[in-house]
Structure formats: structure tokens, C-alpha cells
Amino acid sequence: MMSLNTSSVVKSSISGVSRTQSQSVRLSVRRPMVVAMVNSNGRPERSVGVSVDGAVKDVNAPVAVEVADSESKETTAVVGGGVEDVYGEDSATEDHFITPWSVSVASGYSLLRDPHHNKGLAFTEKERDAHYLRGLLPPVVVNHDLQVKKMMHNIRQYEVPLQRYQAMMDLQERNERLFYKLLIENIEELLPIVYTPTVGEACQKYGTIFKNPQGLYISLKDKGKVLEILKNWPQKKIQVIVVTDGERILGLGDLGCQGMGIPVGKLSLYTALGGIRPSACLPITIDVGTNNEKMLNDEFYIGLRQRRASGKEYAELMNEFMSAVKQNYGEKVLIQFEDFANHNAFDLLEKYRTTHLVFNDDIQGTASVVLAGLISALKLVGGSLADHKFLFLGAGEAGTGIAELIALEISKQTNAPLEEARKKIWLVDSKGLIIRSRLDSLQHFKKPWAHDHEPVNKFLDAVKAIKPTVLIGSSGAGQTFTKEVVEAMSSFNEKPIILALSNPTSQSECTAEQAYTWSEGRTIFASGSPFAPVEYNGKVYVSGQSNNAYIFPGFGLGLIISGAIRVHDEMLLAASEALAEQVTQEHFDNGLIYPPFTNIRKISAHIAAKVAAKAYELGLASRLPQPENLVAYAESCMYSPKYRNYR
Ligand SMILES: O=C([O-])CC(=O)C(=O)O
């Protein structure tokens, strides 16, 4: 064990108040930690990771730092309980002491305002003395569980979902560990608040509810300075970026810069559901303008007040962004594209899938979750995937992404060529059934789905002509699965599978109640946004939530724990299979094709393990040697929101 005398380096600059702590703090280093130094601008200058065995690693700074200890000779860091747990916070157990480092040792007033380390009334008497907190808090000391109870009580006082959302965001800004404990322990209740559907409304009103900025904003004005902007972000060790350009926020359309709510919400789930530590998550919004007149005319709009850039100007900014990310964070940072409009989503994925670790949640995540739902639905309706016929309303990212993954799985199961497998799948877009005679005018991502058929313009007519066993809505347009559509599906299927995937609830193709009522209780139904259980003819029907939130947190964890450098379609299939395996007989007996979200961390660990195993199998994993038990390893890497003890 070694000791560090930090009196010379400890300088706090939080809240713009710069003060040198006069006390000499002697630290017994038992776990990795980071000592950061700040320059006169309050920017970190350099930091040193000190490992369990006293090894020193300069984690993110150009300047090497001398640590006055004879044992500090090596330059490697030890991975403890977390993946690259350089701060040592995740590998510390409850009996270990860790230091509440931020860019400096936070203490007193600034410690209470540092959301990473603040514990509010849960600071112990000893901590209050040691960290200059006495008098800054009322006398009572409460535990984490009581804080959760109180917050839930407070949140339930708000009847308006948006107010609950704001209360959650305020908490995230105030006390991160309380926020995550609350979210993890009340996931079913809080998911619809921090995520779909409420996050959609929050984006629409982001300009008025905006308080503290979250995430990074990169706009057209920043061309040539993107790398500099990334360096402004306080955390240096980033593992997942969720980025949007705000052009297609859920099914709500172009919300421009106010789409920021989506990366923030998705990354909260990366932590709560997938166990990625919050400091390793970076939400980013690329602002290239908006074509939404309402936003442009809204005096409270927070983005660039201009129409969207496209073509070369757009591509150049995105390219600068993609290069800067790789330059700053290396090869293994996961970049998740979220809620881009169709044309850009497909182009970006195509362009960067061979050079970066990229994942499009709307194309690939949604595909993987739907395939999982179908695999389990087959246990209820019988037959193999190849025995079924699929009809989609919507031929954009979700529709064509799901269609392709189903075709891949059919082709894998039957050894049939992909082209043959695709013939079981039909898509309808705004111009009607996608057929060969429309080939020349179709966007490239729709072309594989142009089969031989006479023209059919209306969706209901397409349903009657194709007679699918599975109906999937992915167009972003609400109330399109009408009574006639559901009745038609129920007339030629004993148990029609109906998935109304569009988000948020207002854009759902039909409600759960409509689906069960119009099918006389026979449908197997799931939707992108959650619906409450429905009572029909004296029986209660609980529908599943076919939302990519089941997949992306575990998928991302799998990529990170294996050190994957590229995403491969086989990994998406592995994730689907892993999720489907988590559906038990009890769930089936209740008509569920997805497991409840309550066990999502366990489910994510299974998904992560399967994805990681595939990465190793494909030679795309860089974290070697491969851990023997990947599920246990995934679980051991997950962030826990438990408070740590401060020395
Ligand atoms: O955010 C969600 O709920 C699912 C999703 O990716 C989308 O609808 O774009």
C-alpha cells in the first residue's frame, strides 16, 4: 500500500469558485484512483491512474506525472470490478473507502453540488466532518433506501407526466446515484417517464423546460472545431456515445436541436438497464438546423434558427464528428445513431460500419427486439419463421431493418438464399404495396422488398391481398391499424400477431385495447410504447413492449466487455436469441412475448454475454483473454448505484 500527499495538487474549481484546500490530505491508496490537476481555467491538465498494486498509468493526459513513491514503477492499470475502472469506484465494495474525486477533491458546498458524489442527507456524521459539510445540511442522517422512498413519494404527487420527467431530470443533476437507484428499483413505473412516451413530449417542449444543459451540442457553427468541443467535455473515458441530428425524433418528426432529450434518455437506460457507468456515457446532438416551422418560429427554441443543411455541408460536419470521436476516444467507443431521418440513417451506417464501432438503434436495435418477439411468439402460434408471412406498414429504418433481420434468420434456419427468404416479407409505404413495377422510383433501401404483384394502393387492400400472419407497424403514423385491418387479420388467422411499433403512444398504429377488442381477444400484441393491461370479456390481457430498450443496453455492454471494434449482423441475431430465451413458460401463459422489464439487468447480462461471445467467435473482440463465464463477467462489470464511503 502506498500513500499520496495531495496537498499540492488539490484545487477545487467547481461552481466557478476556486480555492486551494489548505489541509494536507493523506490518502491510503487501496484502489485505482485518479488525481487530476486543474489549470487556471479550471480545466483538467493531467491525471494519473494509480492501480491496486501501486502501478501508475497516465489515463488521459499528454504530460507524465511523477508520483513520489518507490513502488510506482509500472505503467499498467489493473482492471478491477468494472471495465477499465480507472476511477476505482465500481470495483470498491461497501467496506472499501474511496475518494470522491471529480476534477479535484470535492468538499463542502461544491461536494453537495457535484451530482457524481453528492449523497444529500445520506452523508454520515463522519463524512460531514471530514468533508466540510457540517452546517450545510440539516442534522438528520437518512439512508439511501429512505431517500428512494421519499423521491418516489414526491414524484407520485405529480399527475402530469412531464412534471415527473422534470423531477427526474432535476434529480439526475443533483444526485446521480439516487437517480439511478430510483430508476433501477422502479423501472416499470419510471421507464415511461424518462423514456418513451414522456421523453417525446419533453423534446417538443425542451426550449421551455430547459434548465441545465445536458450533453454536448455540436452545430454547423462549430465546423473545424469539433475535436476542441469534445475536449470540453469533463469526462475523458467515454465508452458509449448516443448521437442524433433530431430530424426524426420518435414518430414526432423534426425537432431539431431539441432532440437532445433522446440521447440523454437512451444513455440513462444504458446505465440503468445495461450497467454502463454514467461517466462513460456521452449524449450528443448535431445541430444542422431544422425544417420544423413551429420550432423556427418558437421564441424559446434552443437551436440554430435556419433550415437544415444537407448534402456536402451535412456530410462534412458528420465526417469531422466521426473522425474527431475516433481521434479523441479511440477505436472502441460505441457510437449509437438515434432518430436520424431515413436517408441519413442508412447512409451513415453504410459509410461508417467498416471504419467505426457504430450501431443504429432504429434500424438494428428495433430489428433485434422484434425478431426476439417473433421467436417467442412462435411458441404461442406454432410453426417456424419460414412458415409465416409478414406485412409491414412503413418501409423506413425500422421496417426495412426488421425485414432484413427476419430474412437473415430465415435464411440461416433454412439454408435458403437471402433473396428467397425475403419473398416471405412484404412492405407497404405511403404509395402502397412495394412491388417490382415500382423498382426504378424506389429508394435504395426499399428495393430488396419489391416483389412480383399487381399494384395495391390502400393498406387495407394489401392486408386482404397478402393475408399475412404477422402485421408490423413501423411508419410513425398513429391509428393506421383500423378496426377493418385488425378484423381482416383475425379473419384469416386464429392468433394474428400484431406489432404496433411506432412511438410515442400518440403515434401507435392502434392501442392495446383496440387490438384485443377488435380481434375478440385472439391477437398476440406488442407495441413500441407501453399500454396498461386491458380487460376484455372478463379476462385481463397484458401486452408486451416491443421497444429497442430491451436490446441496446445489453448489446452495448456486450460490445464493451469484449472490446469489440465492429458491429456484425450475427451479433444482432445473437442478441435476439438471448432475449427470446429469457421468456419463461409463465410469461407465455400470460400471453407475453417479452419478459417484464423488472429483471432487465439480468436480461442485459445475458444479451451482453451472447453478443460478446459472437464478437470473440468472429475475431472482432480485442479484450483478451476471453473471460470463461461471460454472463458472470458481464454482471461483474455493471455499474451499481450504491453509495460509496468517503474517507
Ligand atoms: O425511443 C424509442 O422508444 C424507440 C425508438 O428508438 C424510436 O421510436 O425511435
Ligand SMILES: [Mg+2]
Ligand atoms: Mg429511436
